[in-house]
Amino acid sequence: MARVSLAGIKKTYGSTEVIKGVDIDIADGEFVVFVGPSGCGKSTLLRMIAGLEDISGGTLTIGDRVVNDLPPKDRSIAMVFQSYAIFPHMTVRENLAFGLTIAKAPKAEKEAKVAEAARILQMEHLLDRRPSQLSGGQRQRVAIGRAIVRHPGVFLFDEPLSNLDAALRVDMRMELAKLHADLGATMIYVTHDQVEAMTLADKIVVLNAGVVQQVGSPLELYHKPANLFVAGFIGSPKMNFLKARVDAVDATGVKLSSPDIGSLVLPKPGVDARVGDELTLGVRPHHLAAGPGADLHGKVVLVERLGNETLTVIGTPSGQQIVAALPGDIDITPGADVGLVPQAAKASLFLPSGLAA
Amino acid sequence: MAMITADNRGLRLAVRYAVLILIAAIFVFPLVFMLMSSFKPDQQLLRDTSSFAAFLPIGDISLENYFDAFKRAPVGLFIFNSVLVTGVTVLLTLLVCSAAAFAFVFIDWRGRELVLTAILATLIVPFETIAIPLLLIASKLPWFGLDGLTFGWLNSYQVQIVPFIADGLTIFLFVQYFKDLPGELIEAARVEGATWGQVYRRVVMPLAGPVLATAAILKFLVMYNQYLWPLMVVQQEGYRPVMVGLQYFFQLNRAWGEIMAYLSLITLPVLAFYLVLQRAFIASIASTGVKG
Numbered sequence: 001m002a003r004v005s006l007a008g009i010k011k012t013y014g015s016t017e018v019i020k021g022v023d024i025d026i027a028d029g030e031f032v033v034f035v036g037p038s039g040c041g042k043s044t045l046l047r048m049i050a051g052l053e054d055i056s057g058g059t060l061t062i063g064d065r066v067v068n069d070l071p072p073k074d075r076s077i078a079m080v081f082q083s084y085a086i087f088p089h090m091t092v093r094e095n096l097a098f099g100l101t102i103a104k105a106p107k108a109e110k111e112a113k114v115a116e117a118a119r120i121l122q123m124e125h126l127l128d129r130r131p132s133q134l135s136g137g138q139r140q141r142v143a144i145g146r147a148i149v150r151h152p153g154v155f156l157f158d159e160p161l162s163n164l165d166a167a168l169r170v171d172m173r174m175e176l177a178k179l180h181a182d183l184g185a186t187m188i189y190v191t192h193d194q195v196e197a198m199t200l201a202d203k204i205v206v207l208n209a210g211v212v213q214q215v216g217s218p219l220e221l222y223h224k225p226a227n228l229f230v231a232g233f234i235g236s237p238k239m240n241f242l243k244a245r246v247d248a249v250d251a252t253g254v255k256l257s258s259p260d261i262g263s264l265v266l267p268k269p270g271v272d273a274r275v276g277d278e279l280t281l282g283v284r285p286h287h288l289a290a291g292p293g294a295d296l297h298g299k300v301v302l303v304e305r306l307g308n309e310t311l312t313v314i315g316t317p318s319g320q321q322i323v324a325a326l327p328g329d330i331d332i333t334p335g336a337d338v339g340l341v342p343q344a345a346k347a348s349l350f351l352p353s354g355l356a357a
Numbered sequence: 358m359a360m361i362t363a364d365n366r367g368l369r370l371a372v373r374y375a376v377l378i379l380i381a382a383i384f385v386f387p388l389v390f391m392l393m394s395s396f397k398p399d400q401q402l403l404r405d406t407s408s409f410a411a412f413l414p415i416g417d418i419s420l421e422n423y424f425d426a427f428k429r430a431p432v433g434l435f436i437f438n439s440v441l442v443t444g445v446t447v448l449l450t451l452l453v454c455s456a457a458a459f460a461f462v463f464i465d466w467r468g469r470e471l472v473l474t475a476i477l478a479t480l481i482v483p484f485e486t487i488a489i490p491l492l493l494i495a496s497k498l499p500w501f502g503l504d505g506l507t508f509g510w511l512n513s514y515q516v517q518i519v520p521f522i523a524d525g526l527t528i529f530l531f532v533q534y535f536k537d538l539p540g541e542l543i544e545a546a547r548v549e550g551a552t553w554g555q556v557y558r559r560v561v562m563p564l565a566g567p568v569l570a571t572a573a574i575l576k577f578l579v580m581y582n583q584y585l586w587p588l589m590v591v592q593q594e595g596y597r598p599v600m601v602g603l604q605y606f607f608q609l610n611r612a613w614g615e616i617m618a619y620l621s622l623i624t625l626p627v628l629a630f631y632l633v634l635q636r637a638f639i640a641s642i643a644s645t646g647v648k649g
Contacts, residue, residue, distance in 0.1 A: 052547070071547075078549075085539065085541035085544065086545075087545075098551075099550055102555055146545075146549070150549070
């Protein structure tokens with residue numbers, strides 16, 4: 001087990017800086033997910049921790065050692081790749097034992113560790129098969145098994161589920177969560193899928209363009225996004241953003257108005273804004289309810305019925321489209337007029353700079 | 358558009374087979390002619406060339422030409438020399454060129470693009486251009502053998518082997534193949550603690566079967582067919598390869614039957630080598646089209 005600390009980590013290719021000074025502290029045994037859109041630098045950051053990419057600046061510590069210049073094998077890490085990267089010419093057993101074979105471990109130790117990993121992942125019956133005889137899920141299991149055998153301080157996962165079909169992904173996700181609970185190891189996991197991030201992580205790191213946008217627990221990120229990017233990225237469907245003007249502000253809250261919402265009081269103390277400021281109001285689709293006394297009016301554009309809820313796209317008077325998650329059996333059709341009540345206490349407010357107010 | 362009926366599908370198939378058989382025949386007829394002629398006395402051989410009988414084992418058939426060929430020249434020695442020189446060169450070429458390609462593709466070092474470009478540029482230099490300078494160098498090189506330290510490699514096996522081990526075409530074949538291997542496999546092996554040598558030996562080479570077969574066959578053909586270079590550097594009979602040995606049959610009393618017998622004999626190692634590797638060879642050609 002190990003603590004991981006990134007201090008001012010930078011990566012440059014020529015004059016292009018792709019990781020711009022990242023600081024993250026990962027506690028021993030923590031499950032941390034790096035999440036962000038394609039090209040945000042999350043995989044590069046993981047590969048830098050693994051030792052597969054050079055670190056251009058900053059300090060990377062694993063356990064008590066600075067590992068900036070150590071090769072991957074000396075960093076006490078194991079990595080699971082997106083393409084599984086299991087060796088096609090070896091049996092499952094040989095794949096699992098690869099690292100130990102390289103390290104010239106005694107045969108008995110090798111067999112014991114392989115058997116243990118096979119037991120944890122329930123693949124004892126697959127040990128003598130070759131990768132070509134395995135399904136995608138089984139291959140992924142072998143890749144994870146190969147990591148377990150090494151007993152690393154830190155497990156690194158690079159989008160490990162993205163090659164699996166949707167149903168299998170859900171199963172593997174649960175297995176990974178269970179594996180983390182069983183092993184208690186530090187795990188760093190990269191994904192662009194925010195559902196994976198929300199369900200697996202103790203702590204999520206949201207990255208965009210090589211910069212950490214916010215670090216926090218899944219619910220912290222969901223309820224208290226630090227900026228517009230995080231607010232838009234975390235949560236599905238996406239948070240709705242509406243422009244609003246500050247009509248009044250005091251120690252207890254803010255009074256806002258706009259053509260779309262009419263007038264709304266947010267019970268948010270300590271907002272750093274002045275009367276007349278133009279702010280962005282963020283309301284999640286699940287914090288909008290249809291009903292009387294509505295602040296927000298519009299026409300239904302699209303209705304998506306998911307059974308447990310109905311995702312409704314509504315066109316507002318100002319021409320904007322917002323999404324509301326309404327009850328599954330609500331009687332609503334495209335073209336109808338609808339009024340929505342936002343839960344003011346759960347709404348977010350963002351300054352012109354994009355930061356949370 | 359015409360409708361495809363069972364009839365014209367059959368016709369198409371027939372035409373396709375006819376064309377394929379014709380092409381195969383063009384390649385096979387010279388070999389059949391060589392083999393059949395090797396069993397015939399010269400007079401009959403020359404008479405048969407004007408008819409289809411040239412391709413048939415008819416008339417006065419015997420192994421006489423083979424016995425005569427062995428009397429005229431040390432055929433066994435020539436075949437041994439060629440197989441030895443070719444075999445050792447092929448093995449060393451595969452080893453050296455795959456290792457070089459490995460370093461070009463997987464290891465990051467300054468100047469590798471430039472060096473690779475330079476190596477590939479040697480592909481356009483004809484051997485004849487460098488033959489004379491190479492001869493001068495070979496005639497002065499030191500060698501530490503059974504007789505102790507000697508100078509000059511002429512009349513030896515190594516002079517026929519060493520200049521051909523490092524070879525741009527083979528490096529190029531390996532580079533192309535290695536580039537198609539998933540990079541994550543190599544990274545996974547590195548994370549697991551494998552050194553570059555172990556990645557080469559345990560991961561990359563076991564996956565290189567098809568390119569090894571292709572490179573081996575191409576190199577085998579080049580080496581087995583060597584004529585100019587051994588003619589220049591080998592004067593002693595003991596080191597002569599098969600192609601130079603052919604000269605023995607064009608000197609006094611030229612006998613076509615014996616030539617055909619000799620040619621048939623020296624074709625055998627090539628056929629044997631190809632049969633051993635043909636499955637892998639075909640797989641590698643097929644795999645270039647349907648990768649992944």
